[in-house]
Amino acid sequence: xxxxxxxxxxxxxxxxxxxxxxxxxxxxxxxxxxxxxxxxxxxxxxxxxxxxxxxxxxxxxxxxxxxxxxxxxxxxxxxxxxxxxxxxxxxxxxxxxxxxxxxxxxxxxxxxxxxxxxxxxxxxxxxxxxxxxxxxxxxxxxxxxxxxxxxxxxxxxxxxxxxxxxxxxxxxxxxxxxxxxxxxxxxxxxxxxxxxxxxxxxxxxxxxxxxxxxxxxxxxxxxxxxxxxxxxxxxxxxxxxxxxxxxxxxxxxxxxxxxxxxxxxxxxxxxxxxxxxxxxxxxxxxxxxxxxxxxxxxxxxxxxxxxxxxxxxxxxxxxxxxxxxxxxxxxxxxxxxxxxxxxxxxxxxxxxxxxxxxxxxxxxxxxxxxxxxxxxxxxxxxxxxxxxxxxxxxxxxxxxxxxxxxxxxxxxxx
Ligand SMILES: Cc1ncc(COP(=O)(O)O)c(C=O)c1O
Numbered sequence: 001x002x003x004x005x006x007x008x009x010x011x012x013x014x015x016x017x018x019x020x021x022x023x024x025x026x027x028x029x030x031x032x033x034x035x036x037x038x039x040x041x042x043x044x045x046x047x048x049x050x051x052x053x054x055x056x057x058x059x060x061x062x063x064x065x066x067x068x069x070x071x072x073x074x075x076x077x078x079x080x081x082x083x084x085x086x087x088x089x090x091x092x093x094x095x096x097x098x099x100x101x102x103x104x105x106x107x108x109x110x111x112x113x114x115x116x117x118x119x120x121x122x123x124x125x126x127x128x129x130x131x132x133x134x135x136x137x138x139x140x141x142x143x144x145x146x147x148x149x150x151x152x153x154x155x156x157x158x159x160x161x162x163x164x165x166x167x168x169x170x171x172x173x174x175x176x177x178x179x180x181x182x183x184x185x186x187x188x189x190x191x192x193x194x195x196x197x198x199x200x201x202x203x204x205x206x207x208x209x210x211x212x213x214x215x216x217x218x219x220x221x222x223x224x225x226x227x228x229x230x231x232x233x234x235x236x237x238x239x240x241x242x243x244x245x246x247x248x249x250x251x252x253x254x255x256x257x258x259x260x261x262x263x264x265x266x267x268x269x270x271x272x273x274x275x276x277x278x279x280x281x282x283x284x285x286x287x288x289x290x291x292x293x294x295x296x297x298x299x300x301x302x303x304x305x306x307x308x309x310x311x312x313x314x315x316x317x318x319x320x321x322x323x324x325x326x327x328x329x330x331x332x333x334x335x336x337x338x339x340x341x342x343x344x345x346x347x348x349x350x351x352x353x354x355x356x357x358x359x360x361x362x363x364x365x366x367x368x369x370x371x372x373x374x375x376x377x378x379x380x381x382x383x384x385x386x387x388x389x390x391x392x393x394x395x396x397x398x399x400x401x402x403x404x405x406x407x408x409x410x411x412x413x414x
Contacts (some may be wrong), residue, residue, distance in 0.1 A: 033321045043396040043398060046064050053377065055397070060247075070301070077090070093304070105235065111268070131158060137154075147224055169385075177206060201355040230253070268283070268286055354391055358409070366380065374405070
């Protein structure tokens, strides 16, 4: 995401936030990363649980209060006359929202479709491309189950051939990653799926290098960006893919059930939308992917409020803080007996998320103990060759929360 995106003014929601934003405005993002007073004010803008420490923001992130309030407001308005207020009032804001998402993505608004999540975004591509029996698609064993299942369905139904890449994580070896993603490409390979972040460990793939190498051999590139939009800064088109899908209810902190699909303009015409489009809708029109039927417009329109909140924090400040939080707990655990980190600490290869294991303990037992004894909610991972516990703090996470995690890990490692 672009740091200083045209069209975004400084958006302030309270006097206290304004005072804090003013106070840090001349500091570097790196300096602000450890400014607990600033981040405590951001925490206050969320409705954080007073009883559990939520370190599974990778599964889904909470929305700050301004976003929750916007959904409530739009819901109340909608209830006054749903078909009128949804379709004739709220929906008038759709093109403005599209532009706002596009500005954050560094993309053209005509390449952005608004939908409900990554699954829906990428299923449009998986089920919407014309393939012949025998055409090949490459994906990794470490990809997300929904995407794997969708491809397997096409394999069963249409006779396409899935070829599996195996990743050995953690790594920061771009050359090796490029090799794994390209070595099986043949003249029958039509598309390679590349995860921007491998959700199990938080590994950030060097997508541009991988995408360029794939394109050089011919196939298209579909990027699963479920975990990256609003997490750290990049421009979606500059990732070098043809298709990119993301969930806005993860790192952008939009309300649950909001997502986005980006398609390179010249590719839009060749993708059949998952939900049929009217004859009058041009095949080059990105809006053909938005014929979802009746759904929650309040959730959809509150995406704009989540973008305002994200811009108020500042994308650069947010990225620095998220990486700082990961480093904060990991650096206190590295070197502990039995502690193993399953995520690379190279800043280009991880940001907020990291995965750890403790030799002799099952991931599920660690996660259960963290919840039972410390009230820490996180997720145990047992997927293919990845076994560990995923820790995903967010901007509202305090270092005191992470001190509790570190104390718990130290005790389990002792
Ligand atoms: C890599 C990856 N892809 C896709 C998804 C699906 O996201 P959603 O459930 O929002 O559709 C997830 C969810 O965690 C994910 O981690």
